[in-house]
Amino acid sequence: MNIFDILGPVMVGPSSSHTAGAVKIGLVARELLKDTPIDATIFLHGSFALTGSGHGTDRAIIAGLLGLQPDDIRIPQSFELAGKQDLSFRFENKNLKDAHPNTALLVLKGKNGREIEVQASSIGGGRIMIHKLDGIDVNFTSEKPTLIVHNQDQPGHVAEVTSMLSHKSVNIATMQLYRDKRGGYAVMVIETDQSIPMEAIHWLERLEGIIKVTYINTEEKK
């Protein structure tokens, strides 16, 4: 946690975890969807479910889905804003197994037909952690540029990705590998110190055995 996570963020109240963190969850989910959200079903777990409406958690998540930042003074009016921007949404309480107390599961559909399921939690002081994408464990904070590669579990894909990053002088901060079964569906999550050039992302997308590539860099968005 850097010192401006401690003295900060500058945000609209009343809760860093339940309001500002919730806006960020919406923002990152929108980013991961790579589309303009038109439909959202949001499941709230734990403290989010119990005290969410009093903290404006519901309004905050919708504000994030609409692309508002945590210090945007329009957050309290996000439901009305969603109506104007053709985003329909609903909230439900749900007990998610082994989840952090402040967790939301967002099921999103975009204007161009893209769909995604994002499970994320607000871990205090406005910081968040993305735990699952489409049901697969990922665990990243979105504070650094993050590359998520879905590929077939076969030799060589990790080497392809890491040599591409090395070629572009991008340093890897953290790297995680997940798969459903041997030879099945695999996901790598790589956080980097530098941003990754878009042409390198597109090059990756065209490789055989690579199913899907998602790249997010929230710093560039600001």
Place this chain on the structure above:
Amino acid sequence: MAFESLQEIVTICEKEHKSFYEIILESDCDERKVTKEDSLKQMENTWDAILLAASTYEKNLVSASGLVGKDGYKMELFADKENTKSLCGSYMNQVMTYALQMGESNACMKRIVAAPTAGSCGVLPAVLVPYFIEKKADTPKIIEAMYVSAGIGQIIATRASISGAEGGCQAEIGSASAMAAGALVYLQGGDSEQIIHAAAISLKSLLGLVCDPVAGLVEVPCVKRNVIGAVNAMSSCDMAMAGIISRIPPDQVIDAMKEVGDKMDVSLRETGKGGLAATNEAQRITEAISHSQMDLSLK
């Protein structure tokens, strides 16, 4: 994470003959790969945001639930230097005023600076703003003190938690109070050892404080707890400046806070189910709010 203990920071201060704030500034530059100028600029912006939030308090504003608001203005009137009814005196009354006002602004969904959280956003401004206004320090000195408080907060976040849902109110108001105490010792000319002992005295005095918000809102008792966080920081600062130390080493106090937080029942960790939130009056308020179909958007 650059440092894992407060003691480590003190040891480096002594070895390199540098002040607490310089060590934190350098560590920030190293961690985020920014220049000192960039880091200082960002801290100035944070201070400006605090001053703006402090100066835009609305004395008639009430939260959507109607539970909090206007008390900051009552305290402001009471803080008058000529007021003979005040026991704490004008200066401490000002500190209390800023703590209440910032807490109320937050509850009313206004823009604030989380320090370290929104629920505890009044503590640090409450000790720094009056210090600045009474011209006991100029802007650069205040900025330096903010590095000291951020450094303390970083260690607490690393070793324990700054989230009420994880560690209870001790992790929010307790952490904010420790951060404010350290900042005050720095401003009062104390050394790095005194800084961490003030933080420790402050934190251990609030150890065990539960997060029991009425109706789950960051209003009751959160707003007033910002006052105890700020006042506790002042008394802890004075104790440390008098040469009093925490008998339990500061890092062990932080570890104890984590242990207490881990053992705390979930009903006392921001779920709005235990403590004050479970009282008859709180239950009555909770029901009244749900019946009135409170609409935050109209506020």
